Amino acid sequence: MSKLVGSLQGYIWRGYLMAGKNTNKLLSGQATISSKSYAYSAKEIYYSTLPYAATYHKSAVTGYDPTKTKPETSYGAISRSVISNYQPSMTKAQIQTVIAFEQAKKSVPDFRIVDVPYQASDGTEMVPVVQVFSAPYRDLDDYDHDGKWTTEATVRNVLLAQENGSGKIFESNPEAQQVELVGPQYAFPDDDAAMLSSNYYGIDNTTRIIKRVGQFVMLSSRLKSGIFYAKASDLITLNTNKPTVIDGIPYVTSMPLAPASPNHYVDTASGKALKAAGYTKVRTLFDDSMNEYRLKNGVWTDSLFASFETKIFSPDFDYRHVYFNVSDTDEGKIKSNKVITLNEGNNDFKKLLMAPTETLLGK
Incomplete structure (x- = not known):
């Protein structure tokens, strides 16, 4: 996973990450975060409001496994070392900040904090991002759409937004x-x-x-x-x-x-x-x-x-x-x-x- 700082022991980050065998196990004693939250270190998931699963209410979910997603391309001209240099350490405090930022929105969809691959100029680099979940639905033409995890923002940008505010209109x-x-x-x-x-x-x-x-x-x-x-x-x-x-x-x-x-x-x-x-x-x-x-x-x-x-x-x-x-x-x-x-x-x-x-x- 991305650089983990703090109480890290193997795959277990106390209070957040659990070993792979504990997949989808409800985290306990985390009232400051959520009464229902999940994490799965083997899949690079720091925090999620939904359990890790390939289906949602029996419908398929696109992008459910972040380790198998196609690399994001927006950093394709940047080297891995530069990308890595600007990524957050993913401390407990930073994750708390991201959770609070997402939960403060007027409309709060299910979301997760997860590492996903980004294409770099010399390979791929894992970048922590916030992904939001779109539930499966049937459109007006009776066409069924799968559930879907999509990247909303990098964790770095969320932390910067929380720290600096929205700024002022440019002109x-x-x-x-x-x-x-x-x-x-x-x-x-x-x-x-x-x-x-x-x-x-x-x-x-x-x-x-x-x-x-x-x-x-x-x-x-x-x-x-x-x-x-x-x-x-x-x-x-x-x-x-x-x-x-x-x-x-x-x-x-x-x-x-x-x-x-x-x-x-x-x-x-x-x-x-x-x-x-x-x-x-x-x-x-x-x-x-x-x-x-x-x-x-x-x-x-x-x-x-x-x-x-x-x-x-x-x-x-x-x-x-x-x-x-x-x-x-x-x-x-x-x-x-x-x-x-x-x-x-x-x-x-x-x-x-x-x-x-x-x-x-x-x-």
């Missing part, structure tokens, strides 16, 4: 600001902990800033992945009322053109205002992609598109690499295209995404 003035993350999301505050585009999340309207951790900012998102990190230098704030000039290039938050028909574009209100203000080139940013627009014969046209990809659906997909795609476009047609494979560990997306046009096109 201090959302009426006039749009924040874009032009870099990878990090699982931990570590240069070697980038989670590449297969698990890429930007900033959404539920994102909250929790605190600064060195060069990183700890963020939380209800819609995305819970707690994650970003480099402060990768967070770009754009003004929604006027272009934001960065390194001589104006960035806007709305496109200057819009399709009027499949092959015909017209200026938007924003495009007309930009033209009147004398701009001939602008860009939009959306997290891991960028569009550049230029005036051509007095009309805005799309001239460049750049984005990061991971070939996520390709059979040769590799979590350790990310690809930078640049397309020279004209009125929606691609004139030329090039793909740059970033070296492993090169997470400077911002430098590429916001490079001058000539650099991106190799001119």
